[in-house]
Amino acid sequence: MFIGSLNFDPRSTLLNTEMGFVIESEVLAELIHKRFMQSQREMAWQLRLDRWGRINWVDRHSGSEQVLKKEPATGFWKRVLVKLASVLPIEWLL
Template sequence: MYAASCAECSDDGQFSVDGERLFIGSFNLDPRSIELNTELGFVIHSPKLAKEVGSVFEQLAPEAAYELRLQDGGLNWIERHDGQEIVHAEEPNMTLGDHLMIGFAQRLPIQWLL
C-alpha cells in the first residue's frame, strides 16, 4: 500500500493498494473513520496512474516521513536526510505540552470513539 498526503492540504491524501486503482480524497485509514466517515473521495481505475503515484511516493517518502521500526522491545523513529540514517528512540518533535496532552487524553473514557 502506498499512502501520501500533501502538507499544504492537511486532510487530503491519496493511496494505491494494488497498483491498479488510486484513491484520492480525505478519508483516514482508522476504525473511527471507516465507521463514521462523512467525507468523500474518488477511486480511479488506472494502473498507469496508480503505478506513477506509487513510484513518486517511493522516491519521496524516505526523506519526507519517518520509518517506524521495532527494536529491543521499543519503537524507533528512523529519519533519513542526504543518505544518512538518524535513529530516534523517542518520537521526534514532541514538546512537553504534547506529552502532557497525550497523557491527559489517554485517561479520557473515549475508547468507544476510536
C-alpha cells in the same frame, strides 16, 4: 486507484460522510505510486521497536541513519499531555 478523504477506521466507513473517486488507470496508478515512494523516503520517518519494545524513529533524510528515542518535534510538555490523554476513557468515541 482511489483518491479521497476516507480513513480506514469504523467511524469513517460507517458514520462520517466521506468523499472519493476511483480512477481505473494502471499507468497513472504506477506513476503516483513511484512519486509517493520517492517522497516517503525523503520526508517520512521509519519506525522500529528496540529490544524493550519501545518505538524508535529512524531518520535517513541526511543520507546517514540517525535513531531518535523520542518522537521528533515534540517537547517534554507535549509528551506529558499525550501520556495523560492516553489514559482517558475515550475509546468509544473513536
